[in-house]
Amino acid sequence: MDDHRHNPPDLDSDFASDNPHKPRDFLHSLGQKRRLFGRQKSVHHVLGGGNSADILLWRKKQVAIGILAGGTVIWLLFECMGYHLITFICHSFILALSALFLCSNLAVFSGLSPLKFPEVNIREDALVKVALLLRNEFNRAYTNFQELASNQDIKTFLSATGILWILSVVGSWFNFLTLLYLIFVMVLTLPMLYEKHEDQVDTFAEKAIAELKKQYAILDEKYLHKLPILSGQNHHRS
Numbered sequence: 001m002d003d004h005r006h007n008p009p010d011l012d013s014d015f016a017s018d019n020p021h022k023p024r025d026f027l028h029s030l031g032q033k034r035r036l037f038g039r040q041k042s043v044h045h046v047l048g049g050g051n052s053a054d055i056l057l058w059r060k061k062q063v064a065i066g067i068l069a070g071g072t073v074i075w076l077l078f079e080c081m082g083y084h085l086i087t088f089i090c091h092s093f094i095l096a097l098s099a100l101f102l103c104s105n106l107a108v109f110s111g112l113s114p115l116k117f118p119e120v121n122i123r124e125d126a127l128v129k130v131a132l133l134l135r136n137e138f139n140r141a142y143t144n145f146q147e148l149a150s151n152q153d154i155k156t157f158l159s160a161t162g163i164l165w166i167l168s169v170v171g172s173w174f175n176f177l178t179l180l181y182l183i184f185v186m187v188l189t190l191p192m193l194y195e196k197h198e199d200q201v202d203t204f205a206e207k208a209i210a211e212l213k214k215q216y217a218i219l220d221e222k223y224l225h226k227l228p229i230l231s232g233q234n235h236h237r238s
Contacts, residue, residue: 043195058192068188075181155220 047053054060055067077083103115148160171179194201 043191043198047191056188056191057195064188064192068185071181071184071188075177078177079175079181 044053044057047056051060055064058064077088078085100115107113107115148156151157174182
C-alpha cells in the first residue's frame with residue numbers, strides 16, 4: 001500500500017525536514033487538529049525559516065546561547081551594577097581603541113601589514129525600503145487608533161481599553177530596561193518551548209479561548225447590552 005495516501009497533501013513539505021525526529025502520525029495529526037492561531041504549517045516555517053528561525057528554535061544552540069548570554073550581561077551591567085549608557089559607550093570605545101592601537105603597533109614592530117578597516121556599504125534602496133516600511137506601519141497604527149476613537153462600538157472600545165490597562169499594570173511592575181529584557185528572553189525561549197510542547201499548549205489554549213468567550217458572553221448579556229449606547233445601537237439596527 002502506498003504511503004502517500006496516509007499523508008495529507010496540504011502539509012508543508014519542509015516540516016518533515018525541519019523536524020526529523022517528529023513521528024509520522026504527528027505530521028498526519030497536524031492537518032486535522034486545530035493549532036494555535038489557526039496555523040497549518042510548521043513553527044519553523046511560520047517564523048520565516050532560515051537562520052533567524054533556527055536561532056529562535058535553538059537549532060543553532062551556540063548562537064542562541066551566545067545571544068542570550070550577551071543580553072543577560074548587558075542587563076546585569078545596566079540594571080544590577082548601575083552602569084549608565086554613556087559610560088558604557090565610552091568604555092567600549094576606549095577598549096576598542098586600545099586594542100586597535102596595540103595591534104597596529106605590534107604590526108609595525110613585527111613587519112606585518114597594518115590593519116585595514118572594512119568599509120560599511122549600505123545600499124540606498126535598502127534604507128528607502130526601511131523608511132517606507134516604518135512610515136506605512138506608523139500610518140496604519142494611526143489609522144487604526146483614529147478608527148477606534150471615532151467608532152461607536154463600545155465593545156471594541158472596552159476591549160482596547162482593557163488591553164491597554166493590563167499592559168500599563170504589567171509595565172508598572174518593572175522598569176523599562178527590565179521589561180525589554182523580559183521581552184527579549186521570551187522571544188528567544190518561547191518559540192523553542194512551544195515547538196517542544198505544542199500539543200499540550202494548543203489543547204490548553206483552545207480550552208482557555210473557549211472559556212474566555214463564555215465569560216465574555218456572560219458579561220455581554222448581564223452588563224454590556226444594558227448600556228445606553230449598546231441599547232441605542234441595537235434599536236437602530238432592528
